[in-house]
Amino acid sequence: MPAVAAAPVTTAPAATAGLAVSHEPTSGLVPSAGDSQAVGQPLGGQPLLVHALRAVTAAELVSAVLVPAPSVAAVKAVLDAAGLDTARAWSAGETRAACLAAALRLLPSDADVVVVHSLAYPLIPPSLVDAVIRRVRDGADAAVPVGPVTDTIKRLDAGGAVVATVPRDELGVLQAPYAFRRDLAERLFGDPTGSSDEIERALRSGVKVAGVPGTASGSPVRAGADLACAEPSSGPAGTAPAAAVVLAGGRGSRFGADRNKAFLPVAGRLVAAWSLRAFAALPEIGRLVFVVRAEDRDLAERMLAEDLPGVPVDLVTGGATRHGSEYNALRHLAPAIRAGQVGCVLLHDAARPVVDPALVRRVLAAARRHGGALPGLPAERLVPVGPDDTVHGGVQPDLVRVQTPQAFQAVPLLAAYEAAERDGFDGSDTSACVERYAPGLRVQCVPGDPRNLKVTYAPDLLLAERFLAGQDTAAKATG
Structure with missing residues (x-):
């Protein structure tokens, strides 16, 4: 039939x-x-x-x-x-x-x-x-069809503040x-x-x-997204320069390439070069740190020489996990943080090459006002999935798909990671560590950017190519 x-x-x-x-x-x-x-x-x-x-x-x-x-x-x-x-x-x-x-x-x-x-x-x-x-x-x-959740998922309160990290393997x-x-x-x-x-x-x-x-090509094709997160309220802003940490310490096994996806070509440059260049162009950023695996260090040095000539970038060897890589970056910055030379730290995935300067500034401003900030988009199609692959319950109403960069005031962030190191805690993202070890620090969600995609599967690279090609054309036209 x-x-x-x-x-x-x-x-x-x-x-x-x-x-x-x-x-x-x-x-x-x-x-x-x-x-x-x-x-x-x-x-x-x-x-x-x-x-x-x-x-x-x-x-x-x-x-x-x-x-x-x-x-x-x-x-x-x-x-x-x-x-x-x-x-x-x-x-x-x-x-x-x-x-x-x-x-x-x-x-x-x-x-x-x-x-x-x-x-x-x-x-x-x-x-x-x-x-x-x-x-x-x-x-x-x-x-x-139910696809895997590749972004970190947070639950917000009515005011747009992060209150919990939701295990993504249950969604x-x-x-x-x-x-x-x-x-x-x-x-x-x-x-x-x-x-x-x-x-x-x-x-x-x-x-x-x-x-x-589901399938890696199963993401919806949309030109915009309704944003569930409110802009941060006004308040005192810090004046010390910020440090930007770009993380490329993972293997990218889901992508299926023969090398770290951060070093794959896209729109004329390597993936990681795009976000490094974006941060380097912002006057608010006083320190730029690039975290890589030991085996990728030579490749990273060649990329920096070609795409960021003359730009001071600190190369730091990553840890066994994302949390370990973040901790290594913070240990590298610790003397400057304690000396008051770094007011906030932004941490960004190298696998998100289409990062817009306006988004970076929005996140940084919110972190200076509130203590911490992250960009988010509404997680409007996330459902609980049981061990038997049965969808149970409706779409979750108060969740957001978290992007990067995430930004935090440097002193409490460093203290949180030092406490986590003593306890052996390994968080899924920066905010997860702050939620546990700096519970008094407000982490505000600000509107994310639908173009700020994470390159996880091969189709994501094609979409990033399209966004970056348009971005580069616009920059040349106005330059």
């Missing part, structure tokens, strides 16, 4: 399950319902809609793709230009829920599985579509597409006035949702 899926615009049969691509009610590259141009937004030379349709129609288990759309003309123009002549479009309402409800009424009578996909996830492989369909056919009521990132038993989809999503996210609606209704392994 074939499976089908639902949401906005339609194509003809492909194999044995059907799928519908849905409009995402967000701004930027992801089309809002009723937006006549967003479906044609390009990604890698092809519109988002084309990427999504080609992925799902290539799945082995897909027999029909239904894509109802608010703007028939815009969708049809994209499909015709791409040669997707088996697809057809029709008017189906102005919201995602209305489009999905319309698609459900058009399903083939023998369809047993409904798969809901989104233009926000244009890079998923066809195998992921088949995986969620198979999971439902194996007995699950619903299935969703997963929801990806797409979603698969449901047909009868369940019709019961849950037949109402055109329902809320927008189908998995959240299913979880609230008590549906047991099974997870399947």
Whole structure:
């Protein structure tokens, strides 16, 4: 019996399950319902809609793709230009829920599985579509791809202050597409006035949702993000120069390269060189420290000579863990900290090459006012995942995905790491150590930057290349 899926615009049969691509009610590259141009937004030379349709129609288990759309003309123009002549479009309402409800009424009578996909996830492989369909056919009521959490996750209080570090191995990132038993989809999503996210609606209704392994290319493609963190309040600011520590002491095993990902080329420079150059250009930064593995020291020296000639950078050998590398950097800076020559310390992942000077200044200003600061983006699609890969509970409302740089007033930061060293404590990030050993120090979350991505998998490097190429072009135009 074939499976089908639902949401906005339609194509003809492909194999044995059907799928519908849905409009995402967000701004930027992801089309809002009723937006006549967003479906044609390009990604890698092809519109988002084309990427999504080609992925799902290539799945082995897909027999029909239904894509109802608010703007028939815009969708049809994209499909015709791409040669997707088996697809057809029709008017189906102005919201995602209305489009999905319309698609459900058009399903083939023998369809047993409904798969809901989104233009926000244009890079998923066809195998992921088949995986969620198979999971439902194996007995699950619903299935969703769940990717690993690669950022540090923090819980905030109502004022935007960090109150706890959340173990990321207990969480997963929801990806797409979603698969449901047909009868369940019709019961849950037949109402055109329902809320927008189908998995959240299913979880609230008590549906047991099974997870399947997600993909490194499963991140949503968006031009902006709603920020849950407030700007820091005003207060006294420190005047001593800050030190910036760029950490490249890890192995980057998840990336799968034959060397440390910090020394891979991107947009004409090595990954680590981009953030080092960004910090070196800021007058607020008085000391620049680069932490590397012993085996990468020669490579680091060559990179500094080529990309930062004449810029004083202290090379420090890292530790066995991230915490150990941070401690080594702070021990190196300890004499200057105790002498009052360093007021704040910023710690940044070398694997985040697209760091904006405005973000650095925002974090530093908040640390000087409050004691500590870190940038965060809303962790809007994190769900608890059990040991059996079952998604349980809804999306967590008070969590943020933490970025770097993280900044702290230097004296209490050094004291916290010295106390941690005595106890043998090894934190997941800088803030985790401060939370434990300097509980009176307020760590304020400030708005992060969606472009400030962490290069964890190969697709991340391609996206960083795109951001950095645009950044470099803009700098040359204004220089």
